[in-house]
Amino acid sequence: MPQGLKQSSSVVPIGFALRESAANTFTQSSVDLNLSPLDREVFVVLAINLDNDFPDAVAATTTNVRSAVTTTSQLTMPTIGNANCLSRTTDQICVEGAGALFAPFTQQALETPPSTLEYIGIIATNDFFVQVEGIGNAGAKGVAGKLYGYRAVASADIYAALVQSEVLSA
Numbered sequence: 537m538p539q540g541l542k543q544s545s546s547v548v549p550i551g552f553a554l555r556e557s558a559a560n561t562f563t564q565s566s567v568d569l570n571l572s573p574l575d576r577e578v579f580v581v582l583a584i585n586l587d588n589d590f591p592d593a594v595a596a597t598t599t600n601v602r603s604a605v606t607t608t609s610q611l612t613m614p615t616i617g618n619a620n621c622l623s624r625t626t627d628q629i630c631v632e633g634a635g636a637l638f639a640p641f642t643q644q645a646l647e648t649p650p651s652t653l654e655y656i657g658i659i660a661t662n663d664f665f666v667q668v669e670g671i672g673n674a675g676a677k678g679v680a681g682k683l684y685g686y687r688a689v690a691s692a693d694i695y696a697a698l699v700q701s702e703v704l705s706a
Contacts, residue, residue: 538580538654540694545687547582554603554666555678562613562669571662571687576695579664581657581685584623589677591629591670599672600628603679606665607657607702613669619705622657622664625679655685660698 556563571577584605591599604614604624614621670677690698 538658538688540691541578541580541658541688543580543686543688544577547684547686550683550685551681552666552683553678553680554668556668556670556676559673559676560670561676562667564610564665564667566609566663566665567683568663569659571659573662576690576692578688578690578695578698579659579685580655580688581622581659581683582655583684584656584681586623586625586679586681588625588627588668588679591627591677592673592675593629594672594674596631597672598629598631599670600626601668601670601673601677601679602626603666603668603681605681605683606667607659607661608705609665610667613667620702658698659685660690660695660702 550567552567554563554565569579571579586603586605588601588603591601602613602625605622606614606618606620607622608620614624616624664683666679666681668677668679
């Protein structure tokens with residue numbers, strides 16, 4: 537248990553799904569956690585699973601579908617190096633040469649942390665954000681996923697620091 541926090545719920549899975557507003561268009565949605573700021577409630581994230589739609593196999597075109605989960609709103613697809621990015625995944629079909637050879641690839645952030653890691657993030661504001669973006673696809677793509685974690689109550693100083701850190705790093 538992170539210091540300064542007291543767990544107030546059991547582990548809960550939160551499911552979500554998002555589809556691009558149009559093919560190859562960055563699309564974002566927020567998922568409300570219904571946290572109580574008056575009670576200094578935060579959400580401790582234990583694991584995230586992301587499941588992208590498959591990219592289209594388009595002749596002579598490399599295609600991909602990328603998705604991410606972040607603690608703050610984003611204007612473009614974040615990288616896992618972004619301080620507010622909790623998880624990110626990319627599914628890609630690479631085309632070589634004259635388009636005769638297709639090679640599929642999957643790249644993702646650690647979905648389930650090792651047992652030595654207590655948590656992968658803390659969400660101090662009321663929601664988290666899901667992003668999806670396809671590149672080179674014929675149709676709109678989507679992502680579905682689950683975020684696993686528990687509610688906790690933070691001490692006043694820890695809560696203030698968490699909220700300030702999350703908001704200022706947006």
